[in-house]
Amino acid sequence: MSDQEAIQTILKGYKEKYSILVDRYQDLVFRTCMGFFHNKEDSEDMTQEIFVLAYQSLSRFKGESSFSTWLYRITINASLNKLRKNPIEKLFKQLGAFSIKDSEKEMTFQIPEFETPEDILIKEEHRNWVQNALNSLPENQRTAIVLSKYDDLSQKEISEIMNISEGAVESLIQRAKTNLRKKMIQKLKK
């Protein structure tokens, strides 16, 4: 069943058919959320919220773009709104460098047995540094870099989602990379 057919069926009242779209796009939404939140639990909650939001807005989907593009837009807007609303929570998360659950740590880094606790701490610190560096980018640069790095989308696809030209996407990605590189150099100088 195509996306459009599934949407028509759902709008007729067969809400259980929404499972087709959820199953098809859950990885896409979750991965993008990971790019914004860098945390499994938060991304999981956000994915759930986005699918509820998408269901409630389904009647407004005109089919002018593909469903995935429309869903990407909802994901980006909802994630950015959430981050804007929770600056204090975000700050606490950034400060809580070592608050990641053990299970998550195991999944994030497959640490070989010979690594010392010091190595693990360095990696953990580095992980937090990378996340903070990404989070400190301006919203449009962050969006472009998340779609490029986390979703492996082409500049054309990103331009469609962000509703800007391909040249503008390229410029955003370049500026994001430059900013990240500058932060790296600053870090090495410390």
Next chain:
Amino acid sequence: MNCQQCQKSLYEYSEGKLPERMKVEVEAHLANCEGCKRVKSLLMLSENVIQEEKRFRPEPFLFTRVLSQIEKAEQIEIQFIPTWRRIVSPIMVSLTIIAALYIGITAGSKLMKSPLENQIPAELTYFNDAAMESVYAFNEN
């Protein structure tokens, strides 16, 4: 190639997007420059962090959770009472109770006989039986 040029090309280098000639130049510079080598390793570590984060997958049964949240939201929507109704409803209820009381009292007073009708006639109201007893009957003298 100087450090600035090398560092500018590092992202493309790590993504394998550099032309062969540039790639050779970057590698030659990296072999002799400790600073750029450190920037490169930091960049590679950053790429690793992103790759590791991409490996996460959502928990199973996502749809079940989404559906339950949708149904919960729909129920709240049904239960939602608009503000004007929240103000008007108590007023209407109060007015209905007052009206019901008024109708009840009015109808009751018209239909029921007054209990005063069965009372002792007015001329006997203050009649004192004790006063009628001859006092002397108790008088031993």
